[in-house]
Amino acid sequence: MLLLLTWMLLAGCSVTKTVPEDDALFTGFTVKVDDTKDSSKRGPQMETELGATVRPEPNASILGLRPKLAIYNAFYTEKEKGLKHWIMTKLGEPPVLVSQVDTGSISQIMSNRLHNRGYFNNTVGSTTEVKDKKATISWTAHIKDPYRLRNIKYTLSDSLEVHQAIKQARSKSLLKSGDPYDLSVMTDERIRIDSTLKGKGYYYFSPDLLIYSVDTTVGNRQADVLLRIKNATAAQALQPYKMDDIFIFANYSLGDSLAVSDTIDYKGYHYIPNENYVRARHLLDGVFLEHDSLYTRQDHLLTIRRLAGLAAYKFVNIDYEPDTTGEGKLDAFVYLTPALKKSLRAEARMVSKSNNFAGPGLTVSFRNRNAFKGSEVLNVEFTGSFESQVGGRGTGTAPEGVEDTVNTNLTSYELGVQTTLAIPRIVSPFNLRNLRTEFVPQTRIGLGFNFLSRSGFYQLNSYNATYGYTWRPKETLTFDATPINLQYVRLTNTTIAFDTLLANNQYLRRSFENQFIIGGIYQMTYSTQMRKDRTSNVFNRITLDMSGNVVSGFQSLIGKPKPTEEEPRVLYKDRFAQYVMLDNDFRHYLNLGEESQLVARLATGVGYSYGNSTTMPYVKQFSVGGPNSVRAFRARSVGPGTYNVPDSVAFSFFDQVGDIRIESNLEYRFPIAGFFKGAVFVDAGNIWMLRETGKDGGKFEAKDFLGELAVGTGAGLRVDIEFFVIRLDLGIPVRVPYLPKGDRFVLNEFNGSFSGDYGMVLNIAIGYPF
Structure with a gap:
C-alpha cells in the first residue's frame, strides 16, 4: 500500500x-x-x-x-x-x-x-x-461511401490443369459482389487459392503468382476485379507433383555428411543411418508423406508437427527436390536433430497438488527422452515437501496429546517417488488406425508411492499404479482416459489424540480405513488459451472418477453376499472403495490490454459413495482454502458447510473435507514495472457433505448454500520471469461461514495483522493460481 x-x-x-x-x-x-x-x-x-x-x-x-x-x-x-x-x-x-x-x-x-x-x-x-x-x-x-465490387472474373483456360483446380474451388471465394473493396480480403483470396493448390500437389506455386486488375472507372462507386496468373510464371509452378523417394535422417546434426549409402529400407522409406537411436517402425507413425502420393501442404505440416512432438528430437525440417529420373516427382528429405537424451533436475518450489496440499518442497527428477528407442519418456521423480502458512485459524494452545506446532509452523510433511513412462503412440490389444492429428497420442504408465505425516495425528502410505491414454483430436480439445487406476491407502502410526477422534466419529473412521481404489478416471479438456490474439479465452476441464464397480460386479457374479456397513466386501483383507465423482473446472480469461487480464473461475464437484462404501475415501474428498483456493483461509480450513470445528481440531489444523465443492474466484491481473505484476482478487467457496455425519451444519442444503460460502479478498504480487513465477497473495477474510447468522461478515473486525481467527493469510506459491 x-x-x-x-x-x-x-x-x-x-x-x-x-x-x-x-x-x-x-x-x-x-x-x-x-x-x-x-x-x-x-x-x-x-x-x-x-x-x-x-x-x-x-x-x-x-x-x-x-x-x-x-x-x-x-x-x-x-x-x-x-x-x-x-x-x-x-x-x-x-x-x-x-x-x-x-x-x-x-x-x-x-x-x-x-x-x-x-x-x-x-x-x-x-x-x-x-x-x-x-x-x-x-x-x-x-x-x-466505399467503392464496392461489381464483377469478379478469373482469367482461366481449360488447357492447364492448374486453372481447372482454381475453377473447382471458385465457390469458396472470399470476394463477393456488392462487398466493399478491401485489399486485405483480396490478399487473403490469393492465399486461399495458394492453399487450395498446395493441397493438390502444386509445390512450387505461391500467392504472388496471382495478380489483380481493378477497374474503378465503371461508375457509381463500383469496381470490376480481374484475377489471373502472371504470364511469366515458370512451368514447374503450374504442374502438380507426386512424392517419390523419402529419405529420413533419424540422427542428424549440422555438418553431417548427407551420403545415403548406409541406408535401411523400411516399408518404402529410406531410413538413415540405422536404428541405433529411434527405430523406424516407431518413427513412421509420425510421417504422413507416402511414396507415389500427391504432395500436399497438409501432409507436410502434419508430419513436421507430429515429429516435433516426439521428445527424442528438438528440431525437425523437411526439404524437397525434383526427382532427376521422373517428371512431376519430388524427393523428400526429413532431417531430425536429437534432443538431449538424459537429464537430472533439482527444483526447490512451493508445492500445490490436486488434493490442495501446499507449501515449500524439493523435487529431484531424472528424465530419459528415448528410453527404449521409440522416443518414450521415462521420468523418475522424488519429492519432499512440508506446509507453512501465516495467519488464520489455528492459533492458541495445543490440546493434550497433540504436538505444539506454533513455533515450528510445520503442519505436515510429505515424501514420494513417482515413475512414469509416456509412450508416443497408442499401445492397445486392438489394432487401431494411426490418427491424423498434429498432436502425438500417448500411452501413459505410472507407478508410485507417497508418504504423508500429519504432525501429532497419523501417517498415511499411498501406493498407485495407472495405465491410460492421452490424445488431442484438435488444438482446443484433449482427452485423457485412464481405464486402469489402482491405489492402495494405508493408515499407520496414529496418535492417541487421533484415535480418539476416530472413535468418536464413525464417518471420519470410514474415510481413513485401509482400502483399495480400483477403477478409472476419464477427463476432457477444452481450452482456447493458446490463441493469444483473442480478447476472450476459456478453459474447461471435466473429470469423471469411478472406483469399485468392476470388482463389485465380479464378486456379485461369483456369489459374494451383498456388502453391509458392518460386513463390507474385501480384497486381500481390506475394503475396496466404491464411488463415482464428477468434477468441473471452468475458467474465463478476458484480456483488457497488452498485459492486463480479468480471470473468472468456477470449480464444482460432487462425489457419491455407494455399494461397498458409506463414505468417500479421504484422499478423494474435496477441501477448500489455501493458495489456489479461497486464499483468505488456510488450506483445508473451510467447512463443511457451517460446521464450527472444535478448538482442539482447529489448532492442529486437521483436515476438513467433504463430498461437494463449490468454489469461485475473480482476479484482476495487471503490470506494475518490469517483471513485477500485481493482482487484486475476490474468492468464495465451501464444501458440504451429502449425508449427515454428526457435523452440525455440514450437510448440503440447496436453499442455504449461497449464505454458507466463505468469502475473502486480497491483493497479490507476482515476479513473472516468463519461465518462472513466484507468487505472494495476501488474503483477508470477508465472510466466515461457521459463525452464527448475522455475525459472519468479519471485515469490520480486520485488525491488519496476521494473528487471530480473522487475521490476514500470506500465501507463497509458484505459478499462477489458475
Whole structure:
C-alpha cells in the first residue's frame, strides 16, 4: 500500500519532470472517423484500426497513473552506471514527447489504410493541444461511401490443369459482389487459392503468382476485379507433383555428411543411418508423406508437427527436390536433430497438488527422452515437501496429546517417488488406425508411492499404479482416459489424540480405513488459451472418477453376499472403495490490454459413495482454502458447510473435507514495472457433505448454500520471469461461514495483522493460481 501511494505521489507531482522546456509530454490521442456519408457504417471499426497506426504510443498508464514514467523521473540521472541508472533504465520508462510524433506521416498512413478499405477519396487531419507541458493529439478522418465490387472474373483456360483446380474451388471465394473493396480480403483470396493448390500437389506455386486488375472507372462507386496468373510464371509452378523417394535422417546434426549409402529400407522409406537411436517402425507413425502420393501442404505440416512432438528430437525440417529420373516427382528429405537424451533436475518450489496440499518442497527428477528407442519418456521423480502458512485459524494452545506446532509452523510433511513412462503412440490389444492429428497420442504408465505425516495425528502410505491414454483430436480439445487406476491407502502410526477422534466419529473412521481404489478416471479438456490474439479465452476441464464397480460386479457374479456397513466386501483383507465423482473446472480469461487480464473461475464437484462404501475415501474428498483456493483461509480450513470445528481440531489444523465443492474466484491481473505484476482478487467457496455425519451444519442444503460460502479478498504480487513465477497473495477474510447468522461478515473486525481467527493469510506459491 505504501508503495502504491508513493507511485501516486510521483505520478501526480513529477510526471513532466524530465520533459524539455520547449517540448511536451505526449499523454494521449483520439481518432474520429466521420462516417455520416458511409452506408457501411464501419466508422468504429476504422477508428480502432487507425488508432493502431499511432507511433510512438504514450507512456504506459494504470488507472490514469504512469508508474514506469514516475520511476524514471524519480531515479533520473545523467550517469551511465550505478544503481539509480539501473533502476531508471530497467524499471522506468523515459517520457514520450510530442515532438517524437510525426503527425504528417501518421495522417498519410491513416489515409492509405482507408484507401485499402475502399475509401479512395478520404481526408485525414490532426490538431495538437498542449496544456501544462502535456499534449494530446486528435485525428479526424472524413470518408464517403466505399467503392464496392461489381464483377469478379478469373482469367482461366481449360488447357492447364492448374486453372481447372482454381475453377473447382471458385465457390469458396472470399470476394463477393456488392462487398466493399478491401485489399486485405483480396490478399487473403490469393492465399486461399495458394492453399487450395498446395493441397493438390502444386509445390512450387505461391500467392504472388496471382495478380489483380481493378477497374474503378465503371461508375457509381463500383469496381470490376480481374484475377489471373502472371504470364511469366515458370512451368514447374503450374504442374502438380507426386512424392517419390523419402529419405529420413533419424540422427542428424549440422555438418553431417548427407551420403545415403548406409541406408535401411523400411516399408518404402529410406531410413538413415540405422536404428541405433529411434527405430523406424516407431518413427513412421509420425510421417504422413507416402511414396507415389500427391504432395500436399497438409501432409507436410502434419508430419513436421507430429515429429516435433516426439521428445527424442528438438528440431525437425523437411526439404524437397525434383526427382532427376521422373517428371512431376519430388524427393523428400526429413532431417531430425536429437534432443538431449538424459537429464537430472533439482527444483526447490512451493508445492500445490490436486488434493490442495501446499507449501515449500524439493523435487529431484531424472528424465530419459528415448528410453527404449521409440522416443518414450521415462521420468523418475522424488519429492519432499512440508506446509507453512501465516495467519488464520489455528492459533492458541495445543490440546493434550497433540504436538505444539506454533513455533515450528510445520503442519505436515510429505515424501514420494513417482515413475512414469509416456509412450508416443497408442499401445492397445486392438489394432487401431494411426490418427491424423498434429498432436502425438500417448500411452501413459505410472507407478508410485507417497508418504504423508500429519504432525501429532497419523501417517498415511499411498501406493498407485495407472495405465491410460492421452490424445488431442484438435488444438482446443484433449482427452485423457485412464481405464486402469489402482491405489492402495494405508493408515499407520496414529496418535492417541487421533484415535480418539476416530472413535468418536464413525464417518471420519470410514474415510481413513485401509482400502483399495480400483477403477478409472476419464477427463476432457477444452481450452482456447493458446490463441493469444483473442480478447476472450476459456478453459474447461471435466473429470469423471469411478472406483469399485468392476470388482463389485465380479464378486456379485461369483456369489459374494451383498456388502453391509458392518460386513463390507474385501480384497486381500481390506475394503475396496466404491464411488463415482464428477468434477468441473471452468475458467474465463478476458484480456483488457497488452498485459492486463480479468480471470473468472468456477470449480464444482460432487462425489457419491455407494455399494461397498458409506463414505468417500479421504484422499478423494474435496477441501477448500489455501493458495489456489479461497486464499483468505488456510488450506483445508473451510467447512463443511457451517460446521464450527472444535478448538482442539482447529489448532492442529486437521483436515476438513467433504463430498461437494463449490468454489469461485475473480482476479484482476495487471503490470506494475518490469517483471513485477500485481493482482487484486475476490474468492468464495465451501464444501458440504451429502449425508449427515454428526457435523452440525455440514450437510448440503440447496436453499442455504449461497449464505454458507466463505468469502475473502486480497491483493497479490507476482515476479513473472516468463519461465518462472513466484507468487505472494495476501488474503483477508470477508465472510466466515461457521459463525452464527448475522455475525459472519468479519471485515469490520480486520485488525491488519496476521494473528487471530480473522487475521490476514500470506500465501507463497509458484505459478499462477489458475
